[in-house]
Amino acid sequence: MSHxxxxxxxxxxxxxxxxxxxxxxxxxxxxxxxxxxxxxxxxPVIDCHVHVGTANQMIxxxxxIGDPEEILRNMRKGSIDRSVIFPMTNPNWxxxxxxxxxxIVEICRRYPGKFIGFAKHDSVAEKGRIxxxxxxxxxxxxxxxxxxxxxxxTLEVMETVAELKIPYLYHxxxxxxxxxxxxxxxxxxxxxxxxxxxxxxxxxxxxxxxxAIEAAKTHANIYLETSRATETSLLEKALQEAGPAKLCFGxxxxxxxxxxxxxxxxxxxxxxxxxxxxxxxVLGGNLLRLVNKSGRQVVE
Amino acid sequence: MSxxxxxxxxxxxxxxxxxxxxxxxxxxxxGQTRVKFEVSQVLEACSRAGIDRACVVSPVNDSYEAAxxxxxxxxxxxxxxxxxxxxxxxxxxxxxxxxxLTTEVRSMGLKAxxxxxxxxxxxxxxxGELGIPLIxxxxxxxxxxxARMFYMLSEYYPDIPFILPHMNGYCPDYxxxxxxxxxxxxxxxxxxxxxxxxxxxxxxxxxxxxxxxKTLFGSCGPHLDARVAIxxxxxxxxxxxxEAKVKGGNIxxxxxxxx
Numbered sequence: 001m002s003h004x005x006x007x008x009x010x011x012x013x014x015x016x017x018x019x020x021x022x023x024x025x026x027x028x029x030x031x032x033x034x035x036x037x038x039x040x041x042x043x044p045v046i047d048c049h050v051h052v053g054t055a056n057q058m059i060x061x062x063x064x065i066g067d068p069e070e071i072l073r074n075m076r077k078g079s080i081d082r083s084v085i086f087p088m089t090n091p092n093w094x095x096x097x098x099x100x101x102x103x104i105v106e107i108c109r110r111y112p113g114k115f116i117g118f119a120k121h122d123s124v125a126e127k128g129r130i131x132x133x134x135x136x137x138x139x140x141x142x143x144x145x146x147x148x149x150x151x152x153x154t155l156e157v158m159e160t161v162a163e164l165k166i167p168y169l170y171h172x173x174x175x176x177x178x179x180x181x182x183x184x185x186x187x188x189x190x191x192x193x194x195x196x197x198x199x200x201x202x203x204x205x206x207x208x209x210x211x212a213i214e215a216a217k218t219h220a221n222i223y224l225e226t227s228r229a230t231e232t233s234l235l236e237k238a239l240q241e242a243g244p245a246k247l248c249f250g251x252x253x254x255x256x257x258x259x260x261x262x263x264x265x266x267x268x269x270x271x272x273x274x275x276x277x278x279x280x281x282v283l284g285g286n287l288l289r290l291v292n293k294s295g296r297q298v299v300e
Numbered sequence: 301m302s303x304x305x306x307x308x309x310x311x312x313x314x315x316x317x318x319x320x321x322x323x324x325x326x327x328x329x330x331g332q333t334r335v336k337f338e339v340s341q342v343l344e345a346c347s348r349a350g351i352d353r354a355c356v357v358s359p360v361n362d363s364y365e366a367a368x369x370x371x372x373x374x375x376x377x378x379x380x381x382x383x384x385x386x387x388x389x390x391x392x393x394x395x396x397x398x399x400x401l402t403t404e405v406r407s408m409g410l411k412a413x414x415x416x417x418x419x420x421x422x423x424x425x426x427x428g429e430l431g432i433p434l435i436x437x438x439x440x441x442x443x444x445x446x447a448r449m450f451y452m453l454s455e456y457y458p459d460i461p462f463i464l465p466h467m468n469g470y471c472p473d474y475x476x477x478x479x480x481x482x483x484x485x486x487x488x489x490x491x492x493x494x495x496x497x498x499x500x501x502x503x504x505x506x507x508x509x510x511x512x513x514k515t516l517f518g519s520c521g522p523h524l525d526a527r528v529a530i531x532x533x534x535x536x537x538x539x540x541x542x543e544a545k546v547k548g549g550n551i552x553x554x555x556x557x558x559x
Binding site: 060061062230231232233254255257259260263264267 | 474498525
């Protein structure tokens with residue numbers, strides 16, 4: 001596999017995902033938290049794309065209800081240790097995600113060691129308030145990253161995300177939108193949801209997925225989240241071309257089934273005989289490394 | 301239990317994807333050969349996924365006479381592995397379908413027909429006379445719920461089993477999935493296959509609310525990974541007798557074949 005972002009050596013990789021200290025790992029609630037035994041400890045499997053919580057309007061199932069118990073059930077069955085959760089897309093709690101993010105914080109606290117919370121905001125409706133809200137949500141409440149769909153994030157969002165050193169899981173309208181943001185903010189780690197926009201149906205997304213692979217190869221701060229691949233051969237292509245260091249396992253649960261999404265990426269990696277250590281990076285290590293960059297502890 | 305995949309592709313054609321351009325989704329361009337699936341690929345996909353037999357059909361083609369002959373020849377060489385499905389375009393092959401399809405079914409052993417485009421009366425009458433299932437994937441914009449295209453077909457041709465591929469959506473598409481469930485409950489002769497849907501929660505709902513005989517396991521291999529399709533069915537956690545029906549019993553029964 002030839003790609004510009006070679007995976008770190010095993011010791012370096014384990015040091016990075018551990019967030020340097022035992023305390024940091026313990027705060028994350030990981031089952032492998034003892035830094036002293038890292039060499040022999042498994043890296044947790046982390047699903048980095050899960051919608052949880054309750055939206056105000058009941059319109060479509062995928063942005064209305066995400067039941068944490070259902071998520072946990074499929075995590076157990078799919079051998080997934082933790083999930084990154086964030087609010088439903090439906091931004092109808094009085095035009096703000098403030099309450100929805102608080103719900104995420106509450107769910108993280110209710111199930112310690114199971115969830116890593118990301119914040120979400122409407123950069124238009126919440127204009128002018130986002131920095132204050134996000135600072136509080138990350139620093140005080142313990143959320144660990146940012147998630148949004150299109151439209152493009154505003155300067156206010158990006159400057160705050162950069163300041164907080166948190167990863168940004170973004171589902172853009174088109175791949176070039178995310179590339180533009182990644183180019184303007186090279187210190188922000190951008191995770192491309194679904195490894196490229198899926199244009200309502202996955203079969204039409206092949207071209208954008210190919211474009212996303214190119215983007216991940218070209219830009220050091222672009223990563224690909226793996227969910228919703230109908231043509232799973234494209235996961236293999238991403239592994240071969242962008243490399244395991246640039247992929248993060250995600251499911252887009254509860255709309256998609258985390259067990260099946262985990263099977264797809266595990267199956268793709270097994271087909272290519274990807275070494276176990278690199279598989280661990282895709283399944284959780286890469287995400288953990290990005291989240292730990294801020295050096296911040298999570299409150300659970 | 302014999303595992304039978306009701307939806308695999310064999311042969312060359314224009315297809316819906318352009319394998320010469322990284323597999324991009326592009327509507328068929330007549331005169332261009334863009335996809336090709338060999339018998340060896342089908343057999344390997346079956347072997348890797350634990351599939352005993354596969355129903356094979358030509359990808360989208362300009363003309364189906366030669367493509368169907370290739371299918372029949374492959375089935376003759378691998379009678380314990382492959383089950384042949386004919387394909388026809390009711391409009392490009394108008395006036396010739398009755399003769400072609402009758403020969404393909406009665407002399408060449410093909411077991412069903414896929415209609416490229418909305419089936420015409422000529423195709424429906426012939427399928428009805430031959431007593432074979434008709435496979436039809438309406439091509440509409442996503443989220444439009446193409447299952448409604450079966451209302452009249454089902455009413456006027458109640459003896460033909462209609463099979464809707466991909467549970468109506470070539471990926472997780474909740475409107476397509478919910479409409480498929482709704483229509484499969486409503487129309488007694490509408491069946492659907494599970495290929496490419498990857499929508500476990502709606503398949504679960506279907507198996508709970510629609511007679512189990514209506515769910516047919518399919519993979520859309522070798523284009524898609526049949527192992528993922530098999531895993532999708534496993535995740536439904538069906539009782540063994542129901543799983544056996546979904547994974548082979550139902551399609552064999554529609555094709556009037558022994559297990």
